[in-house]
Amino acid sequence: MIEHQSEITDATDAEIKQLVGESYMLRAYMHFLLVNLYAPAYTNCEPETTRGIPLQLKADVNAILRCSSVAKVYKQILDDIETAEDYMNVEKWEKGYSYRFCKNTVSALRARVALYMGNWQLAFDEAENVLDLYPDLQDLSSSTTVKPISYESVESIMALEQVITTNISALGYVNPELLSMYRTGDQRKSTYFKSKTIKQWVLRKEKDNFDKERCTFRAGEFYLIAAEAANELGETADALKYIKALMQKRYKPNDYTTYSAALDGLDQDALRVEIAAERQREMAYQGHRWFDLRRTTQPEIIKVYTLADKTEETYTLEQSDERYTLRFPQEAVEANPELEIWNN
Secondary structure: OOOOHHHOOOOOHHHHHHHHHHHHHHHHHHHHHHHHHHOOOHHHOOHHHOEEEEOOOOOOOOOOOOEEEHHHHHHHHHHHHHHHHHHOOOOOOOOOOOOOOOHHHHHHHHHHHHHHHOOHHHHHHHHHHHHHHOOOOOOOOOOOOOOOOOOOOOOEEEOOOEOOOHHHHOOOOOOHHHHOOOOOOEOHHHHHEEEOOOOOEEEOOEOOEOOOOEOOEEHHHHHHHHHHHHHHOOOHHHHHHHHHHHHHOOEOHHHHHHHHHHHOOOOHHHHHHHHHHHHHHHOOOOOOHHHHHHHOOOOOEEEEEEOOOOOEEEEEEOOOOHHHOOOOOHHHHHHOOOOOOEOO
């Protein structure tokens, strides 16, 4: 689309520019996802001298792919977002077309990229830009039937990806450690999950399917980004403003009053822990947790599985384990022998 934009027919100049802008955004988003799977996290490496991923900037299936540094990949991502902003002219898509990028999604993607880079000022500024346009949050403080991750939610910004499918939901039960994080009065627990037995909880479906649970960007994420970035900048008042605004829509009123008051007076380190906990509760099963672990503390993770014969096997991911970065798939390396070569 980018390379052959001059050959497009049966479309107005404005329509062509919008399509090309969306293509730049999609390219930026794909590189962003790939570099956060197959390269070390920007905040836990030396980006200029660390192997990233290939930058595929031409539509050439015969191209010889070699990696660029993590820094160069992120620079290309930000450059593509900036170029897309110049091209796109649709401010906001109506419901049903919100799987497409538009001008209002530029700050959303840029804020998330900046967060993963630890560029706190840019993350805060862009998150504020998003919330100027999309301040509404789905109110869970009383009963509701609409999940925040639904494309019908008041906080939906872009709904490209289906968050959960029936097949995924059938793979297992919700981790008890995650369930224990939801405090009394937190309406997200019963909104996101339901009990199958006393000890086993599963993901809650809406009318036996997950078709409406499509979410790429939504307002809740940007309240969290603004809070985290403000705290890292030492702007405690702003951090509290944004995290409390989110909490007010997620907890029953009396419980919100209690938990909100407990945040006052926390130092930066303690508030960082609380914001991270709210992020884990808010974004559960929405594709963010692995990336959050990678870009922050990369903690030790221990999983114990009960096998069919009732024996148990324990798997451990060590603190800062190199396996926090996935290897390139073997079939990809075989198809592209120079894939793992890189020039800074």
